[in-house]
Structure formats: C-alpha cells, structure tokens
Amino acid sequence: MTTTPRRATLVQVAQLAGVDKAIVSRVLNGDPTLRVKDDTRRRVESAIAQLDYVPNYAARQMRTARSDTYGLVIPDFSNPVIARIISGAQDEAALHGRLITVVSEGLRIGGKPGFLRLLTQNRIDGLLIAGDSVSGEAYGALRSSEIPWLFVNRQDPDHTRYVVLDDYRGARVAVEYLIGLGHRSIGHIAGPDGIDTADRRRRGYEDALTNAPDMKPAIEVPGGYSAEGGYAATATLLRSPELPTALFVANIVSAVGSIRAILDAGLRIPEDISVIALHDHALAAHLAPTLSVVQMPLEELGATAVRLLHSAQRDDVVTEQVSEPIVLIPRQSTAPPPHR
Incomplete structure (x- = not known):
C-alpha cells in the first residue's frame, strides 16, 4: 500500500x-x-x-483572515483594452504577494452579481471595479463591506474612490493630430451615452474643434465599445449631408467596425476619409490599412489601481489620474484631407 x-x-x-x-x-x-x-x-x-x-496558504488564510487575492470586475472578456489593464494589475499584485481574480460584471449567481460573493465570503482583500454599471444592491454591498475598493477608469459623483485615465487629453491628442494634417471636418464615433469614459473623450473632441480655426461643426454619433457598435454608428454618420474628411473613434475595437462600414460604403481609407482611434493593440498594425491610434497607459492604469488599493485605507479619498505615457502612433489610416 x-x-x-x-x-x-x-x-x-x-x-x-x-x-x-x-x-x-x-x-x-x-x-x-x-x-x-x-x-x-x-x-x-x-x-x-x-x-x-x-x-500552507489555506491555513495561513484562516489565521490571518487574508486571502492574498484582489478581485477585478470587468465589463466582459472580449475587449483587448481590458486585457492590458488586467496585465498591469496582475504584475503589480504579484509585487505585493497577491493574485488577481477576474470576474465579469455580467456574471450572475443566484440572481445576484457574481462579484458580491467575493465580498461577502471574505475571498478577497480588495476589489477593483472596471465595469460600466453597478447596481444599487452592489453599491450597498460595497459601502457596507470592510474590504477596500476602487473604481477603475470610471468617475461617479457619488463616490471619491477611483483611478482614471486622462481620456480627455487622449482625445485631444487624436483630434489635434487630424487638425494638424489639415482636416477641418472631423466626425466622432463616440462611446455609449451616459458612460463616463465616453463623456470625457467627447469633451476632448469638442474642445479640440473649438480651439482650432475654421472648423466645421461637430458631427457625433454614439456607438458602443464594440465592432458592431462602431459599424452601426459609422454607417449612420456616413449618411450625413456633408461627409467629414476624418473620423475620431473613441475605442480601437469600435474602430474595426468603423473601417468595415467605410469600406462597405465604397470609400477608401485614407484617400476619402482618415480614421484614428483611442487605444492600441498589436492587431492595429496588421489591419489594411494599418490603424493610426493614440496609445493610452492601460498597464499603468491597472498597476496604479492595485498600488492604491494596497496602500490606501478603506475610507481614504482616492482620486488619481494616470496621464503618462500617452503616445500618438500615426499609421496608414490617416493622411491630409482629399480635395473635394
């Protein structure tokens, strides 16, 4: 035996x-x-x-009431932008001897948000929320929990615990680049209405137009942070009486849909219309044409969120903005405007 x-x-x-x-x-x-x-x-x-x-970490957890794990709530698992935030958070957590447990905000267990189980069963030492929506029930659980938490790239007037990107500046960098190329009619494929990140990018777009001479009025169509949303919003914008010479798309995933809609309409990129998007991904350099982007500090955002979660007390005010590095990466999808 x-x-x-x-x-x-x-x-x-x-x-x-x-x-x-x-x-x-x-x-x-x-x-x-x-x-x-x-x-x-x-x-x-x-x-x-x-x-x-x-x-024996299980025994140590029982003695110390610590899990050595942080939770991260994300909108879904399909967005490559979220993947880079997770990467930065995971690397920073490892420096503090922690692991990251990732949960989709759409997960329901017993009719309730799945991440609430992490809170109520002492399975995590802190919670990061990168999702777009939190129910009233979940808010109540967060406020009553003794576990520290932070919103990631989301501001809300009802709380002062968040770390965000400088989406406003990222949008301005993109639009001011198009203006520098000579574009005076620039459309915006925006994010969803009522979403904080979309609102900040929209303000950056509008202010860039306002501060430049001889600009045509803003043309904005709300979409979603998905290829399908980008396609539908771009198809709508292309039906405008006067076609813009360039588009600023609020998200790289929706930009993939925008490109498809432009090509399906029989237009060329960038000969007829230029396209630039916020965020970068390895696939952007392999599209046809390759996609111009403004690269945002996503890994830095994830790392900063974990660092603040680890160091801040449960009731501390945390209002951090990650602004560096923001990098313009011009590729084939942008060029000076056509002569019409």
Whole structure:
C-alpha cells in the first residue's frame, strides 16, 4: 500500500536551519525589516529547499483572515483594452504577494452579481471595479463591506474612490493630430451615452474643434465599445449631408467596425476619409490599412489601481489620474484631407 508523504512543517524547517520558526516565516514572506546574517538566511533557504517545504496558504488564510487575492470586475472578456489593464494589475499584485481574480460584471449567481460573493465570503482583500454599471444592491454591498475598493477608469459623483485615465487629453491628442494634417471636418464615433469614459473623450473632441480655426461643426454619433457598435454608428454618420474628411473613434475595437462600414460604403481609407482611434493593440498594425491610434497607459492604469488599493485605507479619498505615457502612433489610416 502506497502512503502519501507528509508535508514538511515550518517547525521542521526551523529545526534544520537552527533558527526560530518566526525567522523562517519572515524569510518566506520577504520581510524587508528582517535583519539576519547572510549565513543565517542561506541556512534557512537551504532548509526550505532540502525539505521541499511549501507554505500552507489555506491555513495561513484562516489565521490571518487574508486571502492574498484582489478581485477585478470587468465589463466582459472580449475587449483587448481590458486585457492590458488586467496585465498591469496582475504584475503589480504579484509585487505585493497577491493574485488577481477576474470576474465579469455580467456574471450572475443566484440572481445576484457574481462579484458580491467575493465580498461577502471574505475571498478577497480588495476589489477593483472596471465595469460600466453597478447596481444599487452592489453599491450597498460595497459601502457596507470592510474590504477596500476602487473604481477603475470610471468617475461617479457619488463616490471619491477611483483611478482614471486622462481620456480627455487622449482625445485631444487624436483630434489635434487630424487638425494638424489639415482636416477641418472631423466626425466622432463616440462611446455609449451616459458612460463616463465616453463623456470625457467627447469633451476632448469638442474642445479640440473649438480651439482650432475654421472648423466645421461637430458631427457625433454614439456607438458602443464594440465592432458592431462602431459599424452601426459609422454607417449612420456616413449618411450625413456633408461627409467629414476624418473620423475620431473613441475605442480601437469600435474602430474595426468603423473601417468595415467605410469600406462597405465604397470609400477608401485614407484617400476619402482618415480614421484614428483611442487605444492600441498589436492587431492595429496588421489591419489594411494599418490603424493610426493614440496609445493610452492601460498597464499603468491597472498597476496604479492595485498600488492604491494596497496602500490606501478603506475610507481614504482616492482620486488619481494616470496621464503618462500617452503616445500618438500615426499609421496608414490617416493622411491630409482629399480635395473635394
């Protein structure tokens, strides 16, 4: 009969290294305040390796009421913009010895938002919310929970706990680039009505037009942050009495739909109409034509959100804006306007 070998204990590691078990624990946790001789630290590390010691995190969680996990609520899993935020959050969490649990805001368990279970069952040490909508029930759970939380790239007049991108500036960089190319009629395929990120990008677009000479009136059509939404909004805009010579699209995913709608209408990019979008993705350099973009600091946003969640107290006011780096990347989809 085969027996399962017993797991080495912290006490056994301490005995083999000839130190107190508290020293072993602090070495394992990377305690920066620990002051021991290099020889002592090497003995501890050697004992850990020799015994193949693996910490019992489940037991530690029961003792400390910590999960060593942060939750991240996202709109859905299909958006490559969200993927970069997750990447930045995950890397920063690892620096603090944490993992990230990602949950879609559309997930329902027993008729309730799935992320509420993370809050109510002590499965996370903090919660980041990058979703576009939070129900009244979820708001109540957030406010009554002792777990710290932050909104990610979303502002709301009812709370002062958020970290956002400088979407306003990103939009202005895109539109001012088109103006610099000579465009005076620029349309905007906007994000959904009532969404904070879409509102900030819309203001950036409008202010860029207002501050430039001889501009035609704004032409805005709300869409969604999806290829389908971009296609439908662009098809609507292309039916305008006067066709703009350039489009600023609020999101790279919706820009894919915009490009398809322009080509389906028998127009050329950029010969007939230029297109630039907010955010970047590796696929943007492989579209035909390649897509001009303003790259936003998405990884930095995710990392900053985790850093603030880790350091701020539950009731602290947190109103952070991530503004760097914002990078214009011109590609084939933009050019000076055609002579009409």
